[in-house]
Amino acid sequence: MGCRAELFIRSPYCVGKTMNAFLFVFLGGGIGSVLRYFIGRELNPIVGPSFPMGTLLANMAGSLLVGLLWGITEKSNDTNSSIQLLLITGFCGGFTTFSALSQETLYFIKTENWGYAVGYSCITLLGGVLLTAIGYKIATTL
Numbered sequence: 001m002g003c004r005a006e007l008f009i010r011s012p013y014c015v016g017k018t019m020n021a022f023l024f025v026f027l028g029g030g031i032g033s034v035l036r037y038f039i040g041r042e043l044n045p046i047v048g049p050s051f052p053m054g055t056l057l058a059n060m061a062g063s064l065l066v067g068l069l070w071g072i073t074e075k076s077n078d079t080n081s082s083i084q085l086l087l088i089t090g091f092c093g094g095f096t097t098f099s100a101l102s103q104e105t106l107y108f109i110k111t112e113n114w115g116y117a118v119g120y121s122c123i124t125l126l127g128g129v130l131l132t133a134i135g136y137k138i139a140t141t142l
Contacts, residue, residue, distance in 0.1 A: 028090020
């Protein structure tokens with residue numbers, strides 16, 4: 001009986017593998033979150049408090065990286081690996097942040113800065129999807 005590296009596995013045979021999966025996601029997510037915090041702390045003051053450049057950059061870079069890693073793991077038929085859990089689910093999941101995007105957009109709405117609210121949300125969503133597609137295409141055509 002095989003055991004896929006998924007987060008929720010019901011078979012008692014896979015309990016150890018499930019704990020390993022949690023560990024990989026935990027480690028990757030912690031590293032990604034700390035790096036995102038560092039980027040925001042360093043970049044946001046350069047642009048000023050009026051625009052969250054650090055969050056935008058982290059989301060765009062993370063989206064490109066997700067596409068690259070997704071394409072690499074798919075091309076190698078290794079879609080259930082610990083590396084995928086560590087880097088895609090963990091690191092990229094911690095590095096990119098929908099909650100910060102939501103909070104920052106709501107802040108723009110509360111301060112009636114409608115242009116920033118719409119622009120930031122659209123750039124992040126459309127740019128993220130586009131960069132994920134570009135990363136995926138690069139990885140699968142190399």
